Amino acid sequence: MNKQALIEEIEKQYYIIGKPVERIDAKPKVTGEAIYGYDLVFPKMLYGKIKHSSIPHGIIKRIDTSKAESLPGVRAVITGKDIPDHRYGLVLFDRYLIAKDRVRFIGEAVAAVAADTPEIAEKAVNLIEVEYEELPAVFDPEEAIKQDAPILHPDLRKYGTSKVSAPWIPFDMPNLNNYRRVVFGNVEESFKKSDVIVENIYETSMVQHAHLEPQSCVCIYNYDDTFTVYTSTQTPFRLRFELSLALNVPENRIRVVSPYVGGGFGNKLTIYAEPIACILSKKTRRPVKIVLTREEVFTFTTVRPPTRIYVKDGASRDGKILARQVRFYINGGAYSGGSGIAVYTYLAAQALATYKPESVKFEAFSIYTNLPPQGPLRGVGPAILDFAFERQMDILAKKLGLDPIEIRLRNISKQGEENIYGEIVDEDYSKVLLTAYDALMKKIKESNEEPTHPWKRGIGYALSSKYSLAPTASSATVKLREDGVIEVFIGSTEIGMGNYTAMQQIVAEEFQIPMERVSIAAAADTEFSPFDEAQMSSRTTVSLGNALVLACRKLKRKIAEYAANKLNEDPDHLEVKEGFVVSKRNPDKKIRLEDLFARGKIRTGTFLEGEGELIASANWFIQAGIDKETGRIYDKYGNKVFERVVNFYTPTGVASEVWVNVETGHIKVKRLVTVVDAGKVINPKLVEGQIIGGSAMGISIALFEGLQWQNGYALNPNFADYKLIQHADLPEIIAIATETPLPHGPFGARGVGEAGLLVSDAIPNAVSNAIGKEVKKIPLMPEYILKLLAE
Amino acid sequence: MHYELKDYIKPKTLEEALKLLHDYKGAAKIIAGGTVIHELSERNLLEGVEYFVDIENLGLNYVRIEKDGLHIGATTTFNQIVNNSLFTKPSYYALYLAAKGVSSYQVRNVATIGGSVCSSISFLDVPNALVALNAKAKLVSLNGERIENVENLFLGMLNPNISEDEILTEIILPLEETKTASYYMKLTERAFDYAIVSVGIKVKLNENGYVENIRTVFGNVQPTPYIENKVYEIAKGKYINEDLIKKIMEEIPSVEPIDSINASAWYKKKVLKVLFRDALKETLEMIS
Incomplete structure (x- = not known):
């Protein structure tokens, strides 16, 4: 047959x-x-607007709301004094819904207004006067852990935490709010045996989700002392939980309704304006709508955090990785929010599933800084760490004279065996990589296009898997x-x-x-x-x-x-x-x-x-989990504590061809193949859409995206200066779904929503291949490429 | 919105418009294509503005050749320029390319040549091309009129050298010249984007193929269009070959570029040379 x-x-x-x-x-x-949250209108509805901090770190000395209050059309003005003395968060309860005494990033809410029209609300917010006493601020995670660094949360140890997943702070390090490790084998011994050692530092930028619909909500305080919250969220239940913490109201008194949501990418997993609108509604007894502006989306919501990744790999002559040592510094921002800090530290480590070195020592540090809080972005961590790991693979291959495909195949976690965490591998990693390779080679052969000066061609691959969290x-x-x-x-x-x-x-x-x-x-x-x-x-x-x-x-x-x-x-x-x-x-x-x-x-x-x-x-x-000390399903004595670390993995292989202009540093992605193992495709159109969408976002992150800050002030919180990819910059994206059934998936299906983002890790390899220099940070701005070429 | 309009007025004659500007002083703002209004508003530059005076119906939408030059009415849109074959002639080609390179189509449908000058934004392409082409502008007020070289109308970013009661009524380009060509090139990060840097060039050769005149303008190198005189100094009277181009590339830019968010002065300097070389070659090719 x-x-x-x-x-x-x-x-x-x-x-x-x-x-x-x-x-x-x-x-x-x-x-x-x-109908989206943005569209909703209710009778007698008021419009809310938030006053944000204008300094990155400081004490609030005085807030004068009198001018705002006397503006005609203003129905309520609230400050930190009007909110319950309850901090919220997902695993670490470190934030007030409006700052009470201290602000820790520009964008933090310090007051809010409800008025008859959005224009009056905005005017009123500008009339609120806030006097601050500025404190020294810190913006770099490695600066923030120095002994003399400003401490953002002096009372950190007193904060409440989630009973199910509390953060882990096993040692004193300034501003550290979560730590995670994975230890497998003995890296010291393995380094000694290694024929080559490759050690590099990688950096990734702060990325915004740029969902089309900004966060939008209408909150209604009802006559029976309950709240109804219509909002643009990815998670009505978690939102209700966080609202109950922030408002100090039991969950059964809050109802959350979520109509169609105009995109989220991980930025609609926590509360922003909802509790503020709730309090304004309670005060005015009228529905209150708050829609964030794009600038607020950039500066007041979460971001994919900037990171610095130290990787040291030791390998044998035949390309087998013997030791991999990683220190992952996460620029966590000012609060853990509902989904930030803890999630990154806990879950980023799951990026180690694809390959199986002889030994691994991985450490992740999540660190407070005076920037917006971190959140997931089409995944938590893997596409960031894989940038470093996939670069390392190519650099190792070059050193050892091996083909980049070959070195990957020699190190993948094999089906039926245990991966680094001890889980039994049911993923077929070689299939996605080889499928991507074959499809790209065929495509290149079919075209006669050859780059001429000043353009240079490069081919690059990436292989990884996107985990899905559990429990x-x-x-x-x-x-x-x-x-x-x-x-x-x-x-x-x-x-x-x-x-x-x-x-x-x-x-x-x-x-x-x-x-x-x-x-x-x-x-x-x-x-x-x-x-x-x-x-x-x-x-x-x-x-x-x-x-x-x-x-x-x-x-x-x-x-x-x-x-x-x-x-x-x-x-x-x-x-x-x-x-x-x-x-x-x-x-x-x-x-x-x-x-x-x-x-x-x-x-x-x-x-x-x-x-x-x-x-x-x-x-x-x-059910899933890890032993904290080892980061694996086994404890240090070899006892199995859990069956799994994650729900499942979605293997992804990418092959890309880029052309680089060596005179200007510009990069054209010419051809791109993204292969995602869908387990069993439920709907091919939807799967293709997800792979193409993820790939486009991946190219955008690799080439353009970076929210830039100067002393805590955002330089480009708008779509003119924050560069998102445009259709005309996109190559034809060949999306392929392979089908290696997931034993516990419905009909064998795996999730495919986030996997395409791995494209952001293939492009840097292709660019390095084209210019003969090793790129170590994204985005690959033309200027960065020229600087590398000038070295 | 950082302004509150009392009225949006659409006068039928230039006199009527000038009178409105005069009567309302700073409270009235001219609106043509309207594409810069949002930017002005976001930067709080429309505070105190209560009236928009729409100049669409003043009869300023024309392109005509007269004895003293090519006259382009202030409300002529970018797409009208792009679709007028006059501008694909070598003498005016820089303007055609600059207008065509502005994204998106919808913006080109409404953005006007007069507005592009009056907004005074150095990374916008049309004003840079106009300066390269030695354009002049006619400004009218109740007190009379003045004709200025376009480059003199820019004081800084969003700060034109035009008073509140003046209307820029037309742009005047020199008549078509022989052995002359112009070109405009910009370097962008993405397909549709503002320029990181841009170059506008107009070259006139004499009968023997030697340089009679070169005018070079750099965009986004200074807060206003920067006229690079160095090029003419080096090239005047000479025949342009690879060696001469290399020599010019070594000498330009003669000014330290301003840093932008996504490009440092170091980078701008590097790529300006390349951009200039490519634009010059394209220009010369059109003459031969």
């Missing part, structure tokens, strides 16, 4: 999985009918509606990647019914939706997909049991498919799903006699 026939044979197993179904949100989004949980509820449609309740938001469509496909598959016979409520609502951790970490397809499969199977069983009486058949012999309950032994014995419902005498509606509802809920949860 040839390959195509085999694929068709496999496809036949599925009713709708693997088919390029049109996105269910395509039409409302294209026509503008889809993690998703719940889902499915219900049979009286018209036979399966109604789906999920707590996941649609932030643009098409997850609602994929989830609908999974339900359609389970019931073998067309897409239009499945209905998903297009808003996650903590009041009605089952729990879902968050729309993040490429986790939805696997976690929520699994929960949905389980819920569907439960519901099918319930339906079969309910229909058994009517059909006079044993439920074990009934199956629910194609809109019917049908006997497996006698296909004539069947009933349409809607005919299970009886109609009342006066024809008011239909009901399920005796049952009320045919509804089923299920939860999917995966």
Whole structure:
């Protein structure tokens, strides 16, 4: 059987999985009918505006709000005095929703206003006078850990922490707020055995998510002392948790609703304006809307933190890495926020899964500085660390006279064996790399284009895997509606990647019914939706997909049991498919799903006699963790403490061709192949979209992006000076999905949302290949390239 | 929004417009294409402005050849320049390239040649090209009119040498010349972007192919368009060959460039030489 026939044979197993179904949100989004947080308007609504700190570090001496208060149209002005004495955070509770006595970065909220119009609110904010006593500030993580550095949080040790995942600060180091290590083997011994040692320092820039929709919320204080919060978030449940901390209100008094979300990329995982709007609403007894400006998105929300990575590798002559020693300094910003500091330190270490050196010593330091707090950006850490690791691979290969593909293949974690953490590898790393290599070579052969002076060609690869975090949980509820449609309740938001469509496909598959016979409520609502951790970490397809499969199977069983009486058949012999309950032994014995419902005498509606509802809920949860000391699933005595460190990995291979202008330093990405192992493709159009989107973002980060600061002031917090890639700069991106099934994924699927970002680590290799100099920082600004060439 | 408008006025005649500017003094601001309004507003440069005086209907949208030169009405848009074959002639080609290189199409549909001068932004291309082409501008007020070389109208970033009651009514370019060509080149980070640096050149050779005149302008090297006289000093009366180009490249720029967020003076100096060389070669190719 040839390959195509085999694929068709496999496809036949599925009713709708693997088919390029049109996105269910395509039409409302294209026509503008889809409702986002940004669009919401309520009767008597006021507009809120935040006053931000104008200095990077200091004590608030005095705030005078009198002029603002007397401005006509202003309904409320609040400062740190009006908020509860409760700090919030995800794992480390280190921040007030409005600064009380001290500001730690420019952009931090110091006051807020609610007014009749946005213009009045803005005017009022400018009338608020704040007097500061400036404190010395620190902006570089390695400066911040020096003994004489200014301390941002003198009371750090007194702060509350999450009971499930507290930060780890095992030694005294100024401004250190979290630490993580991975220790495997003995690097000292391995270095001694090594034939070559390659040691370098790498740097990455501060990157903004640049989601289209800025953070937008409307918060309503209700007559029964509860809050309803409509907001643009990736995680309604976590948001509710953080709001309850910040407002000091129990979670059951807060309802979070999230309509369509205009992109997030990790920047909508924590609270920003929501608690402020809540307090303004409580004070005015009117709905309060706050929409951040783009400048606020740049300076007041989270960023992918700038990092410095020290890597020392020792390898044998034949290219086997014997020792890898890493010190990872994370410029953590002023607060851990809801998702920052802790997450980076904990999770960044998972970037070590791809290769298996003989020994590893990895240390991550998360450090407070007077800059905006860090947050995830299309992943936490891997694409950053892989920049350093993938550069090291090429430099090692060059030193040893090896092919860059070959050296990678010699070091990958092999299927069936343990990876660095002790997890059993089910990923096929060589497949994604070789597929990318083959596709690029074919593409180059097909074209006759040759660079002429001053352009030089370079080829570069990157191989890694995007992990998805765990422990993690998703719940889902499915219900049979009286018209036979399966109604789906999920707590996941649609932030643009098409997850609602994929989830609908999974339900359609389970019931073998067309897409239009499945209905998903297009808003996650903590009041009605089952729990879902968050729309993040490429986790939805696997976690929520699994929960949905389980819920569907439960519901099918319930339906079969309910229909058994009517059909006079044993439920074990009934199956629910194609809109019917049908006997497996006698296909004539069947009933349409809607005919299970009886109609009342006066024809008011239909009901399920005796049952009320045919509804089923299920939860999917995966446990995971590490031994703190080793960073592995084994402790130092070799006892297995956990089965897994993460939920799963998504192997990704990238092959890129760039042309570099050696006179100006400009880089053109000519051809790009991104191969992501999707496990099992649920919807090829969606997967392709995610790979291309991730790749474009990857090129943008490699070539252009960097939020720049001078003494704590942002220099380019706008889209004119903060450079995002444009369509005309994009090459044709060849997106390929390979399918190595994930044993615990729904239909074998893995998540693919973030993996494409690895492209940012292939481009630097290609550029180094073109110019014969080793690049060690991104973005690859033309000026940096010329400086390297001038060396 | 850092301004509160009382009215948006669209006068029908130049006199009417001038009177409005005179009566309202600083409270009135001229609006043509409107593409710089946001920038001015964000920089708090529209504070106190209460009226926009839209000059679209003043009949200032024209391109005509007269005895003393080529007259371009102030509200002529970039796309009207790009689509007028007159500007693809070698003498005016720099202006064509500068206008065409401004992104996006929608901006070119509304941005005007007069506005580009009055906004006084050194990294914008059209003003740089105009200076390279020896353009003059006609400014009118109730007190009369004056004609100025365009380069004299820039005091600094967003700070034009134009008073509040004056309207720039037209740009005047020299008549088409023989053995003459012009070119404009900019270096950008991305496909559609402001220039890191830019070069505008106009070259006139004599009958024997020797340099009669060269005018070179660098954009984003100083806060206003920078006329690089060094080029003419070195090249006048000479035949341009590779050696001469190399010599010029060694000598330029004659001023230390300003640092920008994404490019230092060091980098600007390096790439200006390359950009100049390429632009000069393109210019010469058009003459031969």
